Amino acid sequence: MLTRACRLSPCSHPLRRNLTNASLFSQQLNFRFTMPTSKPQPDAHSKVLILGAGNFGSCLAEHLGDSEHRVFLWAREADLVKHFNLHHKNLKYLPEHNFSKNITAVGPDLPDGDFINEMDVLLFAIPTQFLRANLTILNRSLKDKTKLPLLIFVNKGIEIGTDALTLEIIADTCGAGVAKAATFISGPSFAKEIVRRRPTSVSVASFTEGEAVKTSDLFHQPHFRCYTGTDPIGIELSGALKNVYAIAAGMSDGLGYENNTRAMIITRGLAEMTCIGTAYGASPLTFLGLAGVGDLFLTCSSSSSRNYTVGYRLGQGESLQTIISTLGSVAEGVSTAKGVKRIIDKLGVHAPIAAEVYEVLYNDKETKRAVRDLMDLPASRELDLPPTAGEPARQLMEKLGLSSG
Ligand SMILES: NC(=O)C1=CN([C@@H]2O[C@H](COP(=O)(O)OP(=O)(O)OC[C@H]3O[C@@H](n4cnc5c(N)ncnc54)[C@H](O)[C@@H]3O)[C@@H](O)[C@H]2O)C=CC1
Numbered sequence: 001m002l003t004r005a006c007r008l009s010p011c012s013h014p015l016r017r018n019l020t021n022a023s024l025f026s027q028q029l030n031f032r033f034t035m036p037t038s039k040p041q042p043d044a045h046s047k048v049l050i051l052g053a054g055n056f057g058s059c060l061a062e063h064l065g066d067s068e069h070r071v072f073l074w075a076r077e078a079d080l081v082k083h084f085n086l087h088h089k090n091l092k093y094l095p096e097h098n099f100s101k102n103i104t105a106v107g108p109d110l111p112d113g114d115f116i117n118e119m120d121v122l123l124f125a126i127p128t129q130f131l132r133a134n135l136t137i138l139n140r141s142l143k144d145k146t147k148l149p150l151l152i153f154v155n156k157g158i159e160i161g162t163d164a165l166t167l168e169i170i171a172d173t174c175g176a177g178v179a180k181a182a183t184f185i186s187g188p189s190f191a192k193e194i195v196r197r198r199p200t201s202v203s204v205a206s207f208t209e210g211e212a213v214k215t216s217d218l219f220h221q222p223h224f225r226c227y228t229g230t231d232p233i234g235i236e237l238s239g240a241l242k243n244v245y246a247i248a249a250g251m252s253d254g255l256g257y258e259n260n261t262r263a264m265i266i267t268r269g270l271a272e273m274t275c276i277g278t279a280y281g282a283s284p285l286t287f288l289g290l291a292g293v294g295d296l297f298l299t300c301s302s303s304s305s306r307n308y309t310v311g312y313r314l315g316q317g318e319s320l321q322t323i324i325s326t327l328g329s330v331a332e333g334v335s336t337a338k339g340v341k342r343i344i345d346k347l348g349v350h351a352p353i354a355a356e357v358y359e360v361l362y363n364d365k366e367t368k369r370a371v372r373d374l375m376d377l378p379a380s381r382e383l384d385l386p387p388t389a390g391e392p393a394r395q396l397m398e399k400l401g402l403s404s405g
């Protein structure tokens with residue numbers, strides 16, 4: 001078993017390491033900041049508020065409710081709150097599951113400041129496109145920024161219109177200190193398998209490594225392992241990007257292509273993800289972890305994935321509008337494909353699979369034509385990481401006060 005001493009490594013963001021080695025900013029970045037931390041380590045009887053009672057929020061409520069913690073689950077649907085508290089069931093998401101009696105549903109309004117300030121942990125399981133509005137309201141309750149609850153985010157997407165990662169949404173709405181303390185969980189973790197206690201592992205990252213360790217300690221269970229790190233930008237990009245490639249893999253299967261084609265999409269998708277991440281300013285190694293290749297493999301190869309399902313149904317000839325209106329759950333890759341397209345265009349990264357997914361979703365390109373165009377690309381070297389120095393990450397870290405000239 002890993003000891004705490006073994007899991008902790010000196011806190012240094014990979015951007016700093018990359019830049020120190022080779023890049024444009026090697027002489028410029030000089031980290032001089034004090035990392036914020038949350039209230040003391042959540043103990044065995046912590047108060048946890050989970051925001052978002054969809055598949056993943058409910059699943060994580062169950063994961064933490066299966067303990068001595070006092071878990072509250074915020075749902076914006078009044079009927080869900082009422083039914084959950086009476087029957088310990090969430091009929092809309094994970095309807096088969098009997099939830100722990102340690103969980104109390106709250107809502108439909110967001111809890112008030114007094115309630116929020118009593119919490120030791122706030123866990124956000126709200127789809128990316130709705131996060132900004134909810135954080136704007138919640139920020140009014142986070143009065144004392146020196147005594148923050150442990151803040152955990154599990155959404156996997158890029159915001160439409162701003163191309164912002166969640167780190168930036170948090171900084172915009174709650175301030176840089178809150179973003180620096182935030183922790184991100186990402187990795188191959190279907191909600192319905194976690195509630196069945198199938199062995200699962202995830203990546204947990206924060207700029208404040210102590211917060212990632214607290215999160216890991218909170219979540220770690222015999223059937224659930226956490227691996228900590230200090231590349232939240234890479235972890236976020238991994239989770240967001242893999243959803244776009246899951247759409248591509250589903251599309252391929254929906255068109256009737258077989259295993260070779262799916263393996264090609266997964267592998268070339270990983271190469272694209274790594275190039276986009278490197279150009280953005282994340283560590284390329286992050287994409288080899290659970291949040292990267294782990295989640296990419298999972299979602300590209302299973303019909304349990306909503307993103308894969310969107311792709312599959314597109315490949316079968318259904319329209320995007322019909323698929324979205326009948327999916328019954330969020331597929332973050334659909335909205336994220338827009339931000340990814342803008343990011344690759346801006347950074348000049350060659351990411352043809354992501355570009356073709358965008359064309360199918362938003363320019364009515366036929367799925368078969370997209371495959372033909374990909375296969376017609378000229379032969380190229382297998383992998384050349386872009387030499388760029390990570391301007392988006394540099395700007396984001398500047399916003400967080402994590403760089404100084
Ligand atoms: N389901 C899974 O296995 C996993 C999901 N995730 C991520 O977690 C996030 C949430 O996903 P799911 O729970 O699966 O989605 P879901 O589709 O099951 O549930 C969506 C939730 O968002 C809420 N919602 C809708 N509009 C809202 C608004 N305006 N403000 C606040 N909440 C709103 C709904 O009430 C519902 O609780 C996504 O970013 C997803 O990528 C991450 C890992 C695994």
Ligand SMILES: O=C(CO)COP(=O)(O)O
Pocket residue numbers: 156187188189190191243246295298299304305306307308330331332
């Ligand atoms: O991210 C997930 C599992 O790790 C869930 O994937 P989908 O959102 O595609 O269902």
